[in-house]
Amino acid sequence: MNEARRRALLASYAAGEMTAIDVRRALDGATFGDVLRMLADEGLPLPRASVQGREDALARAREWLFPKEAHG
Numbered sequence: 001m002n003e004a005r006r007r008a009l010l011a012s013y014a015a016g017e018m019t020a021i022d023v024r025r026a027l028d029g030a031t032f033g034d035v036l037r038m039l040a041d042e043g044l045p046l047p048r049a050s051v052q053g054r055e056d057a058l059a060r061a062r063e064w065l066f067p068k069e070a071h072g
Contacts, residue, residue, distance in 0.1 A: 001028065007042060010035075014044040 006027065013023040013035070024030050030038070039046065062069075 006038070010038055010042055010044055014039060014047055016047040016049065 009018070009023055009026050012018045013020070018026070020032060020035065023035055024032065027035065027038075036046075
C-alpha cells in the first residue's frame, strides 16, 4: 500500500468516516495498537462519535447507571 493511500485511510478513520474494524482491514490486518501508532505518527486525532441523534439512548443510559440522580 502506498503512503498516500495509508494517510487517506487514517484521515478517514480520524474523521469518523470509517470504523476501527474497517480501517484495520484496509490496512492489511493492522492491530488497533498499530492504528493508534499510525494516527500519532501522522498527528491525527482519535475519532469522536457524534452525540447528535443519540441523546435518547444516552439519557436512558444515565438513568440506568445513576438512578438516584434521575429521581432526585
